[in-house]
Amino acid sequence: MDRRHFIKLTAITGTSAALTACGNPENQVIRFIPEDDLVPGVATWKPSICPLCSAGCGVIARVMEGDAEVFRKGQAGVIRMGLAKKLEGNPEDPISQGKLCARGQAAIQITYHPDRIGNPRKRSGERGSGQFTDITWDEAIKELTGKLNALTAGNDQASLAFLTKPRRGRRLELIADLLQRYGARPPVTSELFSDEVLRRANQLTFGEHQLPTFDLANARYVISFGADFLGTWHSVVLQSVAFGRMKQGRPKFVHVDARLSQTAANADEFVACKPGTEGLLALAIAGEYAVDAAAEKTGVGRATIERLTKEFTTHGPAVAIIGGAPLAHTNGLFQAWAVNRLNLAAKTVGNPGGLTFAASAPVVATRSLKELLDVPPRVLLLDDVNPVFTSPPAWKVAEALRRVPFIVSFGSFIDETSALADLIVPDHSFLESWVDAAPETGTAPRSKYGPVMRPLYDTRSTPDVLLQVAAGLAKPIPGLPGTFEEYVNAERPEENRVQHVPPGAKPRELANTRLTIAWTDPQFDGDTSQYPFHFMPYASQMLFDGSLAHLPWLQETPDPMTSAMWCSWVEINEQKARELAIEQGDIIEVTSTQGSVRAPAFLNPGLAPDAVAMPVGQGHTNFTRYATNRGVNPISILAPVTIPETGTLAWSATRVKIAKVGDKQTYDSLILFGGATRERPDWTHGRGDEH
Amino acid sequence: MSAIYGLYSDPNVAQVAVNNLRAAGVPDADITVISSEPFEHFEFGHRDARTAMPWIATAAGAAGMVATYYLLGLSQHAWPLVTSGMPVAPLWTNLIIIFEMTMLSAIAATVITLIVTAFIGERGTLYDPEVSDGYILVGVEKTGDAGKLESALKIDGGRVKSI
Amino acid sequence: MPFRWGMAIDLNACTGCEACVTACHAENNIPTVSAEQASRGRAMHWIRVERYYEGNFPDVRVKFRPVLCQQCDNAPCEAVCPTYAAHHNEDGLNAQVYNRCIGTRYCANACPYNVRFFNFFNAEWPKPLHLQLNPDVSVREVGVMEKCTFCVQRIKAAKTAARAEHRALVDGALQPACAQACPTSAIVFGDLNDPDSRVARLARSPRGTRLLEDLGAEPKITYLQKQPWHEPDAY
Amino acid sequence: MNRTLTKPFTDDMVRPVMSTTVWFWAIVLATGTVVASGAAAWGYQLWYGIGLSGKRWPGFWALYLTNFVFWIGISHAGTLISAILRLVNAGWRRPVTRVAEVITVFALMIGAMFPIIHLGRPWLAFWLFPYPSAREIWPNFRSPLAWDFFAINTYLTGSVLFLLLPMIPDFALVRDRSTGWRRKFYGALSFGWRGTTRQWNRLESAMQIMAIAILPVAVSVHTIVSFDFSMANVPMWHSTIFGPYFVAGAIFSGIAALILAMAALRKALHLEKYLLPLHFENLGKLLLLMSILWGYFVFNERLTVWYGNEHHEMAVFWATQRGQYAPLYWTMVICNFIIPIALLSNPYTRNIIGCVVASFGVVIGMWLERFLIIVPSLAHKALPYSWGTYTPTPVELMIMAATFAAMILLYALFAKFVPIIAIWEMKAGDFAHAPRQGLAAADPHRIDAAAPASPEAAS
Structure with a gap:
């Protein structure tokens, strides 16, 4: 705590004491009685779970005493209480193993965010105007209960929809249970970078509707097809820890992609492959596809394929990973299936150095966003999701939501979606509430932890609010737990916080080994002649899918590959840009059939010349002071191409054209931390100064 | 009368006046020469030149x-x-x-x-503002035999004053 | 024997994920300076991951290299400071006394690694972000230089605790925030005076090099060079 | 022998002190406004922080330090040149010395302000002074900034005294010609000066000793300023050539500033009779020599870097030669080398106008040289990821403009209160154009009467 502030607080305390003595109960800042038994200056550590992605890393929070201005029963005051100061990986957690990624480090800023919603609010202006008035919790719960009672009265319980993130754990289980018992349909999940197609392929090949876990630590040959497994894909910390162990030996890591991602940057060999054809390369290496044909389709040289095949078969244990862009094509299922074939050919499935599956945790049935959009509900409950931001414009999510008569948001922030809400009933932050997780990785633990600190604001845990509403319904739902805490601890005693689950039975190829998915060419939106560039949006290393753009630490942490901060950018191949007379920082207009965005150019030596890449994350129109009106959102020019089998967005299936619309002298919008991109800049061309 | 002095516009004449004073038996230390510029090319300007x-x-x-x-x-x-x-x-x-x-x-x-x-270290008070117009003042502050001094100073091209 | 804190960074293992950067911000009360200031080159990252491209697509490689204060034995930054704000402490660290700094910024010029950062303005933590501040680390005023301290507050705490309990510091128990966060454990921290510590052993590694070694600053961070993969039977 | 007194000359010199023209007030008002704006800009910067300047990571030194080195360089006009000319007894120095010495004093004062403006916490600038400030810790005498303090302090003290001492007889002249407050004011300033031979001798001895002492100090000052850069292991800073290179550059820019000041005074105070084309021509020759010397140093510096081909230095080299800073670099070469040599090597253009044009170029060129030493090197240190750039902000430019205005303002005020040409030195010089009849050689009592007349007296 900074000293100035401390002094100010002390002054306030003194004043309030004097006021109390004068018998003036209004307008005073009350010093509440300390709630915790903490020794000043001594840190204690409390466990919790990082909520930012589905990896479910166990964290420990450093808690120290501090003076916080808090709200209690509608009254503001100062309280000396335990405050979380820093998050570290929990050494006892099998996922994080004491480590934490950049995003996880910044999760603590959610709790202390200056724009966090601190109390229930009710819409007072036009929908989407952002005008809300504060209400009490009793009013909020009464309002919500009334809406649900109205649905029940009209025998229209199916018109209640719950939209959330796909997070496995007791929280979603409770919500699904409540919905079912109320009579509503299962919860709807929404995620931009969905791996549903990979789960579908694993279902077909191994009978496991899950993401695989990779034993990288024991692998000696890793071939990754576009999977950014060290940056943003799947369980990043777990995979990175294993990668670090693997690197203690002398493994080979090959990355196949059209763009040098942060993971690809760590590869011993980078193989450039035409987008959407990675599966053919995998099949060819597996020996199930003609090398010549694969070479022609993928653009990878014959000699390279043969060498990779030889290396893959001789330098085991080998494992193949697919994720990210290669799955986001219309033929995503083929791609995933083909990589499964390659893993089977490596004979490492279920063995050390190969892939395994976690013991099946109860899977909650969910519905896709598409279903929700097709049949708009009468009452929609939003649980910290932002589909307005993460959906292509053609899906018309905002328009669909505007047709929903009543929307309730549980999120802690106003974003593009929750701005449309009629009622905001803010959740605690993860540090203030009971948390639990059941990640779908490795020795998937079921972990649960109590609150790290007391709430700063007049917020309430969403499951508790739902339980309270359910209890107050005109037609009450019987047999409910009193609180989420009870529900979490009902399964196993409270002391047993981390439950290590042994891996599931060794996955085997299903009996129908003959199952074959036919190759189809990936379909792209946009004509090649008119839209010559393949558009590659990717999950930003820091801002992920944009849901973390409100955290200042992540905004200011440089992107690993570009060193950009606080901005959007368009990546163009360095040599291609020279041909097009585009310089670093020039403003580029990227146009697809759906629209166009403008952002400064970053000349990337590691991008295919016929591709243009953009990070997802910026471009929020309404998402706290740190993210609003910053950069552009590449999703806003994505075509609504979906993967037929899953209905999820094929976000890598859009083609674009580019045009220079301004130079860097006029628009200084590319904010880079680093200078030169090369260690030995080439001065012979008078270049090298990259700014 | 506490001092007697002559004003000369020409340094050559001033030099003659200094020489006359010496001839009249005035010790060098008692002869005051005041000018608005250093006369390093003349003998009278070199009296007192020794310094540590x-x-x-x-x-x-x-x-x-x-x-x-x-x-x-x-x-x-x-x-x-x-x-x-x-x-x-x-x-x-x-x-x-x-x-x-x-x-x-x-x-x-x-x-x-x-x-x-x-x-x-300067204790003398003898001065005439006409020095600033370029006249060279040659005089003696301790007047013994005033007439002898006056005749020594009274030469062509100079005026003698006493205070 | 006094300590001599050092670090080894395995470039084979560093994936450039920037977890260390954010961890450092969280531990050391490093302010975020806003987009406008960041565009004017005022962003502060005590540790940064340098990224260098080599070659062109498709034969393109990238080198990551985390760069933080190298805690040089002959630190060029120290002698040039007129107020002893930068000096060498008994543990061999380049101490930076914020209260004594008057902001000549000479140390930053003399530092060949450019790891020193300057408070161009008073930092702001809009309420209640200030509640996150680490009480063990002072908040710096405008006009003051700052840089990586090897998390000296953690070193102090560990030494005090060890002394109170009459025990020696165990190698590896004490880690700066960057090493603690690093998912691949590429960063190893410890006492170079203890020949059996992990960091001392890594410092003797044939793969070990020091950054800009020829400048003679005697940095205490050893970089274990990245090894290209080759066919095992090539030997 | 009838000898015209020096009265008319003295009157000429004292007149500006006695009467005030409208022009004086116009200059004071104009420059005063700019100085006030600069002070306001500094206040603004003090209030909000040094971040209002354009400095950034890693270019932590920029415009303020450019101006520091520039002004310290300009300060070498006066005392150094004046001392050299005094020691070699160059007669033509006499109307020039005070004009030059004033430049030194004011330029040093302005220059010495910049390190303080530049500080992150200027309110603690006194911690640079040699006293046990905080917790009984003295300043770090190993820091070149501590050396700067001593060097500038010695040079400023020496220069102020070097300027003040010869002013005392002239104050006495003004005292004798004035009444009222002026008489009291100048009477006090003249410390009871009478002009006895003893006083003259002591004054001359003191000036002689000071001239000897101040010469190495002046050289050391700019060498130490160059140490601020060459002590740091920064590409193209860490060079042994920097000491003499900086000193030569300082004298170079100093002479240029002196020519400009003389030309301005000549016009403004109607000193055409005393500041003659001869003076400009002589100084022009000196400027030409320094220009060639400067070119020689630059060639040396560039050649060794280019031949050494060390990649850290080559980054800076190319950035200035053909990169981002090339336009500034080539402007500097034209201003510092091409223009002075073209104008000053030709006797027909080595006139007052030619000298003024060349000097103007040199002042601009030398400012750019300081900028190009500081900024590109810091922007291109050893690790290319940390490369940066620099653009000045309005606050910096305002403060910089204010220092130029302050120089003019201080000069105007000085010329208002003090005779700008050393009257007694002019008289003593037997200078041909001093209004006195009768050649010194004809004086039979001169102790050097046998010696031939000095050439400048003959011209």
Whole structure:
């Protein structure tokens, strides 16, 4: 705590004491009685779970005493209480193993965010105007209960929809249970970078509707097809820890992609492959596809394929990973299936150095966003999701939501979606509430932890609010737990916080080994002649899918590959840009059939010349002071191409054209931390100064 | 009458006046010559030229050098903080400061000597504002035989005044 | 024997994920300076991951290299400071005394690694972000230089605790925030005076190099060079 | 023998002190406004922080330090040149010395302000002074900034005294010609000066000793300023050539500034009779020599870097030669080398106008040189990821403009209160154009009467 502030607080305390003595109960800042038994200056550590992605890393929070201005029963005051100061990986957690990624480090800023919603609010202006008035919790719960009672009265319980993130754990289980018992349909999940197609392929090949876990630590040959497994894909910390162990030996890591991602940057060999054809390369290496044909389709040289095949078969244990862009094509299922074939050919499935599956945790049935959009509900409950931001414009999510008569948001922030809400009933932050997780990785633990600190604001845990509403319904739902805490601890005693689950039975190829998915060419939106560039949006290393753009630490942490901060950018191949007379920082207009965005150019030596890449994350129109009106959102020019089998967005299936619309002298919008991109800049061309 | 003096526009005449005074038995130390410019090319301008000023400056410079050497060392060893792996009192860098302080001491000593010898040490009061128009004043403040002095000063090209 | 804190960074293992950067911000009360200031080159990252491209697509490689204060034995930054704000402490660290800094910024010029950062303005933590501040680390005023301290507050705490309990510091128990966060454990921290510590052993590695070694600053961070993969039977 | 007195000359010199023209007030008002704006800009910067300047990571030194080096360089016009000319007894120096010495004093004062403006916490600038400030810790005498303090302090003290001492007889002249407050004011300033031979002798001795002492100090000052850069292991800073290179550059820019000041005074105070084309021509020759010397140093510096081909230095080299800073670099070469040599090597253009044009170029060129030493090097240190750039902000430019205005303002005020040409030195010089009849050689009592007349007296 900074000293100035401390002094100010002390002054306030003194004043309030004097006021109390004068018998003036209004307008005073009350010093509440300390709630915790903490020794000043001594840190204690409390466990919790990082909520930012589905990896479910166990964290420990450093808690120290501090003076916080808090709200209690509608009254503001100062309280000396335990405050979380820093998050570290929990050494006892099998996922994080004491480590934490950049995003996880910044999760603590959610709790202390200056724009966090601190109390229930009710819409007072036009929908989407952002005008809300504060209400009490009793009013909020009464309002919500009334809406649900109205649905029940009209025998229209199916018109209640719950939209959330796909997070496995007791929280979603409770919500699904409540919905079912109320009579509503299962919860709807929404995620931009969905791996549903990979789960579908694993279902077909191994009978496991899950993401695989990779034993990288024991692998000696890793071939990754576009999977950014060290940056943003799947369980990043777990995979990175294993990668670090693997690197203690002398493994080979090959990355196949059209763009040098942060993971690809760590590869011993980078193989450039035409987008959407990675599966053919995998099949060819597996020996199930003609090398010549694969070479022609993928653009990878014959000699390279043969060498990779030889290396893959001789330098085991080998494992193949697919994720990210290669799955986001219309033929995503083929791609995933083909990589499964390659893993089977490596004979490492279920063995050390190969892939395994976690013991099946109860899977909650969910519905896709598409279903929700097709049949708009009468009452929609939003649980910290932002589909307005993460959906292509053609899906018309905002328009669909505007047709929903009543929307309730549980999120802690106003974003593009929750701005449309009629009622905001803010959740605690993860540090203030009971948390639990059941990640779908490795020795998937079921972990649960109590609150790290007391709430700063007049917020309430969403499951508790739902339980309270359910209890107050005109037609009450019987047999409910009193609180989420009870529900979490009902399964196993409270002391047993981390439950290590042994891996599931060794996955085997299903009996129908003959199952074959036919190759189809990936379909792209946009004509090649008119839209010559393949558009590659990717999950930003820091801002992920944009849901973390409100955290200042992540905004200011440089992107690993570009060193950009606080901005959007368009990546163009360095040599291609020279041909097009585009310089670093020039403003580029990227146009697809759906629209166009403008952002400064970053000349990337590691991008295919016929591709243009953009990070997802910026471009929020309404998402706290740190993210609003910053950069552009590449999703806003994505075509609504979906993967037929899953209905999820094929976000890598859009083609674009580019045009220079301004130079860097006029628009200084590319904010880079680093200078030169090369260690030995080439001065012979008078270049090298990259700014 | 406390003083008698002549005003001359020509330094040659002034020189003659000085010579006359000497011939009249006035000791050199009692002859006052005042001018608005130094006459370094004339004999009368060279009376009092001997000065120990260069030696004083040299001595002060040497004293400053030694003092700075020890003061630097003392202050550096008073709280011996290590920086850049250098010695606590490195001569290489201290030499720079020692040099500057040597020069400053010499300059200060010179100016102090000047003030003491040329201003504080000046006891005479004889002056005539006409000096600023270019006249050279030659006079004697301790008047013994006034007539003898006056005849010595009264030469062609000069005026004699007494106060 | 006094400590001599050092670090080894395995470039084989560093994936450039920037977890260390954010961890450092969280531990050391490093302010975020806003987009406008960041565009004017005022962003502060005590540790940064340098990224260098080599070659052109498709034969393109990238080198990551985390750069933080190298805690040089002959630190060029120290001698040039006129107020001893930068000096060498008894543990061999380049201490930076914020209260004594008057902001000549000379140390940053002298530092060949450019790891020193300057408070161009008073930092702001809009309420209640200030509640996150680490009480063990002072908040810096405008006009003051700052840089990586090897998390000196953690070193102090560990030493105090060890002394109170009459025990020696165990190698590896004490880690700066960057090493603690690093998912691949590429960063190893410890006492170079203890020949059996992990960091001392890594410092002797044939793969070990020091950054800009020829400048003679004697940095205490050893970089274990990245090894290209080759066919095992090539030997 | 009838000899015209020096009265008319003295009157000429004292007149500007006695009467005030409208022009004086116009200049004071104009420059005063700019100085006030600069002060306001500094206040603004003090209040909000040094971040209002354009400095950034890693270019932590930029415009303020450019101006520091520039002004310290300009300060070498006066005392150094004046001392050299005094020691070699160059007669033509006499109307020039005071004009030059004033430049030194004011330029040093302005220059010495910049390190303080530049500080992150200027309110603690006194921690640079040699006293045990905080917790009985003395300043770090290993820091070149501590050396700067001593060097500038010695040079400023020496220069102020060097300027003040010869002013005392002239104050006495003004005292004798004035009444009222002026008589009291100048009477006090003249410390009871009468002009006895003893006083003259002591004054001359003191000036002689000071001239000897101040010469190495002046050289050391700019060498130490160059140490601020060459002590740091920064590409193209860490060079042994920097000491003499900086000193030569300082004298170079100093002479240029002196020519500009003389030309301005000549016009403004109607000193055409005393500041003659001869003076400009002589100084022009000196400027030409320094220009060639400067070119020689630059060639040396560039050649060794280019031949050494060390990649850290080559980055800076190319950035200035053909990169981002090339336009500034080539402007500097034209201003510092091409224009002065073209104008000053030709006797027909080595006139007052030619000298003024060349000097103007040199002042601009030398400012750019300081900028190009500081900024590109810091922007291109050893690790290319940390490369940066620099653009000045309005606050910096305002403060910089204010210092130029302050120089003019201080000069105007000085010329208002003090005779700008050393009257007694002019008289003593037997200078041909001093209004006195009868050649010195004809004086039978001169002790050097047998010696031939000095050439400048003959011209």
